[in-house]
Amino acid sequence: MxxxxxxxxxxxxxxxxxxxxxxxxxxxxxxxxxxxxxxxxxxxxxxxxxxxxxxxxxxxxxxxxxxxxxxxxxxxxxxxxxxxxxSGPMLTGIIPVFHLVHVILSFKTDEEIWELLSSRYDVSNVEEESSIYHYEPNRLRRFNKYVLNFMLSQSESREVLESIFKTIFPDSLSFIKNFxxxxxxxxxxxxxxxxxxxxxxxxxxxxxxxxxxxxxxxxxxxxxxxxxxxxxxxxxxxxxxxxxxxxxxxxxxxxxxxxxxxxxxxxxxxxxxxxxxxxxxxxxxxxxxxxxxxxxxxxxxxxxxxxx
Ligand SMILES: [Zn+2]
CATH class of the missing domain: 3.20.20.370 (Glycoside hydrolase/deacetylase)
Known part of the structure; x- marks a missing residue:
């Protein structure tokens, strides 16, 4: 076949x-x-x-x-x-949200990300709601993924992700060139x-x-x-x-x-x-x-x- x-x-x-x-x-x-x-x-x-x-x-x-x-x-x-x-990143300089998530989860600790998200947003239901990521053994990573991919709107998520991304890769155009x-x-x-x-x-x-x-x-x-x-x-x-x-x-x-x-x-x-x-x-x-x-x-x- x-x-x-x-x-x-x-x-x-x-x-x-x-x-x-x-x-x-x-x-x-x-x-x-x-x-x-x-x-x-x-x-x-x-x-x-x-x-x-x-x-x-x-x-x-x-x-x-x-x-x-x-x-x-x-x-x-x-x-x-x-x-x-x-073509978007090369032509407009905009990195899609899911790639920003990959970068941030790779280069910031889950503690750091969680501290920021939980200080900004109401995350009281995250324990139950994040169960879609049940395969993720790390509890805070599960929470982070849920908040960034599901709980926040695309624009809220992008805003917080870009603010963290900047601290890791200040030059986003050179990041795009390499990525x-x-x-x-x-x-x-x-x-x-x-x-x-x-x-x-x-x-x-x-x-x-x-x-x-x-x-x-x-x-x-x-x-x-x-x-x-x-x-x-x-x-x-x-x-x-x-x-x-x-x-x-x-x-x-x-x-x-x-x-x-x-x-x-x-x-x-x-x-x-x-x-x-x-x-x-x-x-x-x-x-x-x-x-x-x-x-x-x-x-x-x-x-x-x-x-x-
Ligand atoms: Zn794709």
Whole structure:
């Protein structure tokens, strides 16, 4: 069975305690294992016949670790992959809230963050409400994540996060240069046969207005890829898989995407590539595959086959 793998950070931890990266050596092991049973192909090759089943490697969020570590390994092995771009930070200097959360959780202690949040906001119900983060063993981290991601409005959260972020990285533009793929990286990756697609502009979830969403979140990124790389990107991976309204998003935005030259989109729903006819392709998160999991690639695939 054909499948697509979803990657986010591929990097050593080196101080980044607020994220769960796949380590570069794990990434390398994983693609070696996949290569034994599957052909890892470029998105353009999806419809071509191949002896082995096919696999596509997909990268979300356009962070620079993907160039430094993952692309470096792929280049050496001559394996193609699909990388997506978030154009907002580079073009507007605005870092999305979820990345600010990653930075702050990595470089401030949970005690420091909690002290600030609990002094500013009414956090009396946080103990019960933060249970959505039950998998998080550290109590204060659980509280911090809940307050920043759920309790506060986007603008409240951004305000407090930016005030903390400034104390860690006073020069946000140089942070953006180091944290996100830059034009030079993208040119090199594109020229060496990597597929480059649209992730988003500001990493907003779908808002229920397809034309406005296309104009604000998709078009600026597509235009950026056209201007800087000269490519008409045909691939789209929505931020947060579309968010809470992802089903609605797929119904409403697919015709607009097709009109604008897009050929495929990728979801965050776990699953295999069931034929290549549809627009949307489900993916398997890299942490579900060995070496993160001890089972073999085929055992994991079988689980998805029986679930379908
Ligand atoms: Zn994303």
């Amino acid at each position: 054909d499948f697509a793998v979803m990657y986010h950070y591929v990097r050593p931890r080196s101080g980044w305690n607020g994220i769960f990266p796949l380590l570069p050596e794990e990434f390398e092991k994983q693609i070696d294992l996949i290569s034994k049973t599957h052909n890892i192909v470029h998105l353009d090759e999806l419809n071509k016949k191949s002896v082995k089943p096919q696999c596509v490697l997909t990268f979300d969020d356009g962070t620079r670790d993907q160039y430094v570590y993952a692309y470096d390994i792929l280049k050496k092995k001559g394996i193609p992959a699909y990388f997506t771009v978030m 996100y793929l830059n034009v030079g990286d993208l040119k090199e990756m594109s020229q060496s046969g990597m597929a480059i697609g649209v992730h988003c502009h500001h990493h907003a979830p779908y808002n229920g207005n397809p034309h406005e969403f296309y104009k604000n979140e998709i078009m600026p990124c597509k235009a950026f890829l056209k201007e800087t790389l000269g490519i008409n990107s045909q691939w789209y991976t929505p931020a947060f898989g579309g968010g809470k309204m992802h089903e609605r998003m797929r119904n409403e935005i697919t015709p607009i995407l097709r009109e604008n030259g897009f050929r495929k989109g990728f979801t965050v729903n776990p699953g295999l590539m069931n034929g290549n006819d549809g627009f949307w392709i489900d993916r398997i998160d890299c942490v579900q595959l060995p070496p993160s999991r001890s089972s073999s690639i085929n055992t994991v695939i079988e689980q998805y086959t029986t679930n379908v």
